[in-house]
Amino acid sequence: MAPFVSRRRFVAIAAGSTTTGLAGYTRRSSAADPESDESTVGIDRIPDTVGLETLVDGLGMPLAVEFAAETDRRYIAERDGRVSVHETDGLRNEPFLDLGEAVATGGERGLLGMTLHPDFVENRRLFVHYSAPRRSGTPTDFDHTGVLAAFEATDDGTGVKEGTERVILEIPQPANYHNGGDLAFGPDGYLYVGIGAGGGGGGGGQNVSKDFLGSVLRLDVDDRTADRAYAIPDDNPLVGRDGLDEYYAWGFRNPWRLSFDGDDFFVADVGESDYEEVNLVQKGGNYGWNVMEGTQCYRNDDCSAVAAKTPRGGEQFRDPIVEYPHEESDSGVSGISVIGGYVYDGSTLPALEGAYVFGDLLPAGRIFAATRPDDEGMWPTTTLDIADEAKLERILSFGRDAVGELYVLGTGVDGGGLHRIDSAV
Known part of the structure; x- marks a missing residue:
């Protein structure tokens, strides 16, 4: 579930529960070995x-912050459809963009992603x-x-020109939750789009020929074709194969925040009942939903049998990091x-160099x-206490x-805010 409503159910299980392997699938360990030197490196x-x-x-x-190059300026997107400009002197009085009634809110809907x-x-x-x-x-x-759309800003970068919206893609959504929505440009210059599986415990993720639900798409938004407002990168994994050409990876429940670090592509995926996960995503990878929840078999003691009945039966699932x-x-x-x-x-924090920093909707001061x-196993993970936890009662997103330097967006005693992660001293 995306980070706007409480979970509809919470099923706790014992820490030592076992996992069921898939035929033809070699599973990595679901936890780092605390006795191994490799598990504690760094x-x-x-x-x-x-x-x-x-x-x-x-x-x-x-829900999102973007940093304009060559200027001390930040663009902050809020769920209600407004994007504000923050500069050295504070927030500008007029919004950079206000989508107004074009945005449907309620549930987990709203302005869900933004990128420059x-x-x-x-x-x-x-x-x-x-x-x-509904359109x-x-x-x-x-x-x-x-709706995935492009806009053009004014020459001074403080507002959006009227009438410049260009719809790139429309994605029918069956429910008002599990919609994903994040956007990120990769080092290849292509736009990556996270799409949720569409609500319900058994929602999409495995049928790559039917719709875009439960996926990450990759689009060339600097080009277009006769019938699309974008072009398809020639090396997208399903080009010339069974499936929709826009797909880059699939098997996600609700990808809530994408980021790149060089060629590494991180996708956090919100779980259903028991586990949260972060994936290091590769082209053409299947990340398991709705057969797997993390490394665990989702609501079935025989994942192999369920996997065999999916539209791409027998395809290898990739474990999270x-x-x-x-x-x-x-x-x-x-x-x-997650x-x-x-x-x-x-x-500012040299001890954090190279670490992947993330959080949970309810941080509890962490x-x-x-x-x-x-090796290629799970990434050892630890907590960092927040010195003034009242500032951050809910985490909604991060920025870099x-x-x-890293930033965290969320809500606390002073309402919603943008905070830079800094030394506690």
Whole structure:
């Protein structure tokens, strides 16, 4: 479930529960071995506590932040459809973009993703992903239409030009939750789009020929074809094969925040009943939903039998690099809804360099850090206490600026805010 409503159910299981393997599938260990030297490489250097420097407070539900190159300017997107400009002197009075009644809210709908084009300084293009009322072509029994759209900013970058919206893609959504919505440009210059499986415990993820639900798409938004407002990269994994050409990877339940670190592509995927996960995604990878929840078999004692009946039966599932339970764990890493983050590459907290920093919707005064092991197993993960936890009662998203410093967006005692992760001293 995405981070707007409480879970509809919570099923706790014993920490020592076993996993059922899949035919033809070699599973990695579901937890790092605390006795192995490899399992603790780098994790002991993670600081115990971090601070939060508040840059903006008094917001509603801030869900994304983007940093404009060559200027001290941040664009902050809120769920209600507004994007604000934050500069050295604070927030500008007029919004950068206000989608108004074009956005459907309620449940987990709203303005769910925003990113700037890599050449934003030159072309002033930005992209948003928002929930809209049902549009033509959306089935009558579906809840709404997800819209991926491009806009053009003014030359000074402080507003969006009227009449410049260009719809790139419309995604019919069956429910008002599990909609995904995040956007990120990869190092290849293509736009990556996270789409949720569409609600319900058994929702999409495995049928790559029917729709885009439960996927990450990859689009060339610098080109277009006669029948599309975008082009398909020639090396997308299903080009010339059975399936929709837009797919990059599939088998996700609700990808909530995408990020790149060089060629590494991180996708956090919100779990259903018991486990949360972070994946290091590869082209053409199947990440298991709705057969697997993390490394665990989802609601069935024989995952092999279920997997054989999926539209792409027998396809190998890929394990996450991080998995944590809903119940309390010895490591302290637990929660109810994962919020994906970024690899830290800044200078303020050198002990965090190279760690993947992320969190949970209900942080309970913590964020998480995972470090890369020497092998291909799970990434050891630990907690970092937040010095002033009242600032952050809910985590909604993360951001990273051009020099590698990390930011967290969420709600606390002063409403919604944007905070820079800093030293606790």
